[in-house]
Amino acid sequence: MKINGPNQSNFNPYKNIMQKQAEIQKTVNKQDQVEISSHAKQLQENGKPNEKRAAYVQEIKNAIATGDYKVEAEKVADKMIKFWSK
Numbered sequence: 806m807k808i809n810g811p812n813q814s815n816f817n818p819y820k821n822i823m824q825k826q827a828e829i830q831k832t833v834n835k836q837d838q839v840e841i842s843s844h845a846k847q848l849q850e851n852g853k854p855n856e857k858r859a860a861y862v863q864e865i866k867n868a869i870a871t872g873d874y875k876v877e878a879e880k881v882a883d884k885m886i887k888f889w890s891k
Contacts (some may be wrong), residue, residue, distance in 0.1 A: 868874035 865874065
């Protein structure tokens, strides 16, 4: 058996540890990124309220606030009956 002594040039007991630390450092330097697909963007656009509908709702809100909004009980009752009798 041949023993070369402590000054062996090809033997480094810390080599694996240094490589692992270098790999960890590479992953630490990465930054998070978010990518939104075109389908998701389209869904976001579809989720926005319709301008005509928003204007109609605002008109009703204003009428309620001023006290001008009147509920027609017969129409409400008819729609309730149609809904529950399906």
